[in-house]
Amino acid sequence: MNLTGIHFLMSYQCTHQCDHCFVWSSPRAGGTLPLERLTKVLDQAQELGTVRSIYFEGGEPFLFYPVLLEGIRQAKARGFETGVVTNCYWATEETDAALWLEPLRELEVGNVSLSSDTFHAGEVVDPRPGFAAEAAQRLGLDEFVITIDPPTVCTSHDGKGEPIVSGSVRFRGRAAVELVSDLPRRPWTEFNECPDEDFVDPGRVHVDGYGNVHLCQGLLLGNVEQVTLRELIGRYDPHTHPIIGPLIKGGPAELVRRYDIPHEDGYVDACHLCYQSRLALRKNFADELGPDQVYGQNERQTEC
Ligand code: SF4
Numbered sequence: 001m002n003l004t005g006i007h008f009l010m011s012y013q014c015t016h017q018c019d020h021c022f023v024w025s026s027p028r029a030g031g032t033l034p035l036e037r038l039t040k041v042l043d044q045a046q047e048l049g050t051v052r053s054i055y056f057e058g059g060e061p062f063l064f065y066p067v068l069l070e071g072i073r074q075a076k077a078r079g080f081e082t083g084v085v086t087n088c089y090w091a092t093e094e095t096d097a098a099l100w101l102e103p104l105r106e107l108e109v110g111n112v113s114l115s116s117d118t119f120h121a122g123e124v125v126d127p128r129p130g131f132a133a134e135a136a137q138r139l140g141l142d143e144f145v146i147t148i149d150p151p152t153v154c155t156s157h158d159g160k161g162e163p164i165v166s167g168s169v170r171f172r173g174r175a176a177v178e179l180v181s182d183l184p185r186r187p188w189t190e191f192n193e194c195p196d197e198d199f200v201d202p203g204r205v206h207v208d209g210y211g212n213v214h215l216c217q218g219l220l221l222g223n224v225e226q227v228t229l230r231e232l233i234g235r236y237d238p239h240t241h242p243i244i245g246p247l248i249k250g251g252p253a254e255l256v257r258r259y260d261i262p263h264e265d266g267y268v269d270a271c272h273l274c275y276q277s278r279l280a281l282r283k284n285f286a287d288e289l290g291p292d293q294v295y296g297q298n299e300r301q302t303e304c
Contacts, residue, residue: 006205
């Protein structure tokens with residue numbers, strides 16, 4: 001495994017509770033990353049020698065602003081490229097937004113990604129991402145606005161003319177529960193590959209506040225409180241991993257076949273089938289599938 005990127009989930013806590021959230025973030029969620037653990041992971045990432053970039057995400061990382069700044073400072077000091085993803089809840093006016101962003105400019109953060117979509121704002125037009133973008137541009141920060149299109153139903157162009165779902169949502173986490181009810185489904189047997197992850201040679205992982213190292217949200221490589229990143233990578237064998245092995249062989253449909261998982265006839269996309277299958281397997285694979293937070297099973301986990 002040639003690991004080049006680490007994305008910190010600074011917390012599962014967020015100001016919002018979006019329907020499309022992969023990790024069930026909400027104002028009540030816990031799992032906040034302590035600075036000591038963050039520093040330990042940065043040290044281990046530096047020791048690996050392959051990691052180039054560190055991203056700070058969540059949940060909402062600006063809720064933990066001093067730790068976020070210190071994390072960026074420590075990552076820069078180790079020579080990593082850095083980036084931040086935020087929902088801009090703090091950007092109440094452009095002038096005020098600049099006050100929040102100025103320390104990031106001083107730290108020479110590499111990229112600031114700003115979420116702006118109806119999932120975050122609801123039906124009203126939220127001006128805050130715009131304020132944040134204007135302030136970031138004024139400060140000379142490299143900003144990027146992320147927009148997730150809500151799912152829409154259209155007709156397939158493969159000659160069958162079947163209803164299919166378009167949009168950029170992947171149906172895992174809360175999206176696999178909250179957004180699927182009125183959407184067309186395809187037979188579960190069609191989901192023969194994972195659309196997003198290269199499990200044979202993963203290039204980036206997410207590390208959450210509990211120390212879990214995720215290959216996809218809720219699909220774990222291990223925990224840095226028990227084993228170092230170097231050891232986790234060294235012992236990683238994707239083909240013998242009980243969840244990743246089947247995913248490589250035949251996608252989420254192979255998970256269903258391998259473990260004889262009770263299932264419905266159809267699912268909205270591969271992630272929908274994968275998420276529901278993994279949910280059913282959690283009791284058998286507690287070390288590989290977690291934490292509860294990512295499966296919407298315990299939004300009130302004890303803070304670290
Ligand atoms: S199919 Fe499963 S492993 Fe692949 S991206 Fe979707 S949820 Fe993740």
